[in-house]
Amino acid sequence: MRKLATLAALTCTLAAFAARAEMLAGADDPDFRAALDLALNTGEPEAVARLKALAETGNPAALVALPFALQWIPPSGSLAEKNAQRKLGGIWVQDAAAEAHAATALWANGQNTDAPDDLLRRAAGLSALGEPEKAALLLASWVNQTGAVGALPEALFSPDTPAWLGALALTFRLGLSEPSTADHDLLAALLAKESPAAWMALNHLVERLHRDPASLGDPLGKAGISPETAATRLKEAQAMIAVSPSSWRELPVTAEEALLARTALAGRGEFAPVEGLCRVHCPDSSATCETAVLTYPGLIFGHFESTQPFRSVLPADDFYASARGLAALIPLRRDPAAAADRATADSLDACYAAVLARRDTLGFGP
Secondary structure (H helix, E strand, O other), X not given: OHHHHHHHHHHHHHHHHHOOOOOOOOOOOHHHHHHXXXXXXXXXXXXXXXXXXXXXXXXXXXXXXXXXXXXXOOOOOOHHHHHHHXXXXXXXXXXXXXXXXXXXXXXHHHOOOOOHHHHHHHHHHHHHOOOHHHHHHHHHHHHHHHOOOOOOOHHHHOOOOOHHHHHHHHHHHHOOOOOOHHHHHHHHHHHHOOOHHHHHHHHHHHHHOOOOHHHHOOHHHHHOOOHHHHHHHHHHHHHHHHHOOOOOOOOOOOHHHHHHHHHHHOOOHHHHHHHHHHHHHOHHHHHHHHHHHHHOOOOOOOOOOOOOOOOOOOOHHHHHHOHHHHHHHOOOXXXXXXXXXXXXXXXXXXXXXXXXXXXXXXXXXX
C-alpha cells in the first residue's frame, strides 16, 4: 500500500511539470544520475534495479527514465519474474510513466499504428514539449501511412522537421501522372520561401524521375527564381539528398557533397544531433567532424529517437556523450557504399575517426 500511495503522489507531482520543457524534479539527484549513467554505459541489471528503487521512493525523473532503461536492459528470469520487473506498485511501468508525464503518453513508446490525425496530434504535442526528433519520427509514420494524400500539415515544412521528409511527401504528390494545380502552386510557394524540402523534391523529380519542369506547372517561373539561383539551390539539394537517411546506399558521398550539405543544413532540426555529437566528442574540430558525420553514417534518423530519454530527465548532450548514445547515433552500415564513406569520414577528421573506432567496440545499438 505504501508503494501505491507513493506512486499516486508521484503522479500528481509529475503532472505539474509535464507541460513544461524543463528538467523534472529528481533529475539532478546524484543517485539518479549515477544509476542512469550506469544504464547508459553498461548492460548491468543493477542499473534498472536502482532506477526502480528511486521511482518507488518518489523520484519523478526515475519513473520517466525507467521505461527506457527496461528497453536497454530487458528483464531476465521466468515470465512472472520479468513481469514483476516491469511493474511498479502493481502497475506497468510504461503506464505509470504515461499517466504522469505528457511526453511519455504522447510518445507511447513510438507506437505508430494510430489513425493519421492522431499521429499528427501526438507529433505536435511532442514538438511543443521539446522533443522534435520523436515528433519527426511520428510525422514519418504519417507520410508512410497516408502516402501524403490529403492536406499536407505545415509541420512537414518546418525547420524542426527533416527536409527530406517534406521532400518525400511532395515527391509522392507531384510524382503522380496528373498532379493538381494546387500541388503545383504549393511547390512554387515553397520554392519562393527557399524551403529545402521543395528544392530536394524538385531535384528528385527532375533528375531521378525525369519530369519536365513545365509538367510541374513551371514552379521556377511562378516563384520568380532566376536560372542561376535555381542551379545553386538544386546543387545544394542534391548534396542534402546524398547525405539523407537511407537503408541501402549504393553511391558513396563525396567530401564536397558532405561539406555543401553541412552548410545547407546548418540551423535545421535534423542537423542538431550531428552538431551535438561533434560538440561533445570533437569540440576542437567540430566543423570537420560534422562534415565527416554526414559522410558516415549520414544524417541521423530512425535509430536513436527510441533510445534517447526525454530531455526533461537527461540533457541531449549527456545522452550523446554516453556509450549507448554513441551506439544509437552511429548505426553501423553494411551497404555497398559503407566502406568508401567510412574511409572518407576517417580522412576528414582524425578525432571523429577515433570516435568511429570506439563505436566499433560497443556491443549494443543498431
